[in-house]
Amino acid sequence: MSLADVTNRIHTAETRAGRPQGSARLIAVSKMQPPERVEAVLDAGHRLFGENRVQEAAGKWPAWREKYPGVALHLLGPLQTNKTRQAFGLFDAIHSLDRPKLARTIARIAQEEGRCPMLFVQVNTGEEPQKAGVLPGDADGFIQDCLAMDLPVVGLMCIPPAAEEPALHFALLKKIAERNALRELSMGMSNDFETAVSLGATYVRVGSAIFGARG
Numbered sequence: 654m655s656l657a658d659v660t661n662r663i664h665t666a667e668t669r670a671g672r673p674q675g676s677a678r679l680i681a682v683s684k685m686q687p688p689e690r691v692e693a694v695l696d697a698g699h700r701l702f703g704e705n706r707v708q709e710a711a712g713k714w715p716a717w718r719e720k721y722p723g724v725a726l727h728l729l730g731p732l733q734t735n736k737t738r739q740a741f742g743l744f745d746a747i748h749s750l751d752r753p754k755l756a757r758t759i760a761r762i763a764q765e766e767g768r769c770p771m772l773f774v775q776v777n778t779g780e781e782p783q784k785a786g787v788l789p790g791d792a793d794g795f796i797q798d799c800l801a802m803d804l805p806v807v808g809l810m811c812i813p814p815a816a817e818e819p820a821l822h823f824a825l826l827k828k829i830a831e832r833n834a835l836r837e838l839s840m841g842m843s844n845d846f847e848t849a850v851s852l853g854a855t856y857v858r859v860g861s862a863i864f865g866a867r868g
């Protein structure tokens with residue numbers, strides 16, 4: 654596939670679901686990709702990207718932001734509290750808010766800096782022990798605690814278990830978002846982004862289908 658193919662498929666899925674074009678935004682996941690592939694996508698005019706690691710993003714994106722105005726960068730991977738301030742300097746959104754200590758750290762730094770990236774609470778919909786995210790049963794309480802701290806939580810994120818039907822997980826995420834009045838849903842990757850769009854994704858996170866296999 655390519656950027657154009659993925660974009661077209663998203664538009665088709667939006668139309669099929671009766672959704673307006675552009676209602677599902679494409680985060681091009683550039684982690685571990687050779688720079689020339691990322692630059693080709695920037696040169697094509699795409700401006701929304703995702704990275705998994707603070708350190709990796711810090712080594713690549715400040716220069717690309719200078720060269721390509723209008724870039725928005727989202728952190729998709731786990732965030733250690735001691736990297737929170739650095740993440741504030743690099744990212745426009747964090748998709749991996751998943752524990753009280755991180756929420757408190759973000760709230761403190763937001764207070765000090767007078768601004769905060771857009772936040773997504775990550776939900777471990779498959780209740781996988783090795784995976785980050787709050788458990789579905791703890792999600793409502795955690796989301797409401799974050800909102801009570803004035804954190805700009807706009808939506809939810811999930812990564813379904815590799816061996817399960819993703820649609821069930823996307824539907825669960827949507828249900829949790831709806832009952833907490835959150836509008837954004839970050840769900841869907843290279844193998845299942847069309848399913849995610851059909852179930853209400855407002856952000857899909859697609860890497861290898863755009864850039865090719867990671868090095």
Ligand SMILES: *Cc1c(COP(=O)(O)O)cnc(C)c1O
Pocket residue numbers: 682684705729730812842843844858859860861862
């Ligand atoms: C790597 C990654 C993606 C993109 O995965 P692909 O299968 O390459 O599309 C999306 N979301 C998260 C959280 C990731 O870590």
